[in-house]
């Protein structure tokens with residue numbers, strides 16, 4: 222048990238008992254000492270939803286993912302031409318299917334740290350002629366068997382939006398703009414004709430381009446100060462947009478949140494305010510000190526960072542005449558703290574990790590007005606929801622919350638009122654036991670309520686109140702849970718998965734639902750048209 226947890230409800234119970242003692246002593250009735258009952262009253266929470274209280278439109282691109290040339294993500298993950306499970310292009314059919322079921326809306330590539338040393342021209346043309354290179358990011362040898370055209374083919378098979386990160390570490394402005402030309406120019410120029418020669422007569426039409434990766438980190442090849450990055454990225458941005466004015470550019474925001482991270486973002490926005498369309502943030506969380514409640518409280522930081530960067534964007538917008546907004550692309554996020562490069566970043570995830578993943582997604586939905594792209598890092602094997610080896614693939618715990626969000630949580634994000642008990646864990650104060658986001662999809666007429674019950678031991682009885690009318694008689698409920706927060710999945714056992722059931726919610730404006738301990742629940746119910 223965590224001794225640092227202080228239940229606010231316990232404090233309230235104590236206050237009540239003191240008050241009772243005072244009343245009794247004033248009345249002269251107290252002959253024995255009075256104590257509050259040992260067990261606290263059961264929590265009862267409230268969630269109020271009003272379809273008119275909109276935060277913003279949920280961009281489906283917040284359900285994105287990421288593949289990097291790292292460990293067994295690409296080679297042995299999505300691509301394994303030797304495998305019996307591969308299709309004619311060398312892509313693993315089972316992995317592709319699992320990725321399709323996950324609902325990946327946008328797929329970032331080729332890194333990550335790898336991107337900062339990658340020269341894209343190594344990865345095009347006849348495979349036997351492609352050079353083998355040393356990748357200094359991860360200490361591997363890159364065969365270049367998968368390059369731009371293979372990546373685009375994979376995106377098309379998956380039905381996902383491509384998103385390329387250019388090399389602003391060891392790369393040049395010319396390389397960046399030539400890559401846009403190769404992908405997006407129809408024909409009649411050196412690079413567009415090269416693409417055609419390499420077997421792609423139609424342009425790849427890559428709309429989303431990142432201006433480098435984590436350039437604020439000294440682990441990055443070509444790491445720069447904010448000023449130097451701002452200047453360098455600005456020139457790359459100009460050239461890339463002059464090749465194709467319809468592309469969207471994502472500038473490197475802060476990848477870590479120590480030191481001068483706020484200043485990094487402010488400076489980058491100052492340089493790129495007229496050219497970047499998004500600023501990228503990265504966050505990995507972990508339960509390093511084995512403290513369940515602190516770990517589940519740690520997404521508080523994610524929300525705080527989003528709010529701070531939103532403020533910086535607003536500040537920047539006062540200094541530009543641009544008419545279009547700048548958004549946040551949370552283009553790397555996940556739980557990651559156990560498996561480093563010696564284990565090829567092959568984390569095995571637990572139920573509590575899946576709850577934190579659901580909370581990340583709740584943060585993105587609650588900030589849907591400003592977070593318009595998000596990419597879980599990564600898709601296969603490397604800190605990933607899908608694991609694959611020679612014999613097949615299996616799904617990690619973190620697969621399920623992302624799949625549920627991508628499948629069900631669309632439309633407008635709603636500003637729900639959540640009233641519940643709170644706890645304190647270390648530096649995370651006032652953490653609500655229920656972490657909630659809501660959405661209304663006018664297309665289907667449904668409201669979706671996404672709830673993590675952070676309480677490890679207690680179910681939380683909750684009144685759910687629709688303020689704008691009655692709901693249908695029945696709701697669909699999806700639950701991700703397991704016997705204990707530490708349970709994990711494996712190739713042979715799915716201890717954590719999502720369970721679906723239909724529940725009677727009574728067709729009125731209010732219904733009650735009990736959220737089980739350490740669970741993630743999605744309630745999907747139609748609004749009544751009356």
Ligand code: AHR
Nearest residue numbers: 332333334335434435598
């Ligand atoms: O996703 C793994 C690594 O984490 C990425 O290469 C890098 O961008 C981040 O530091």
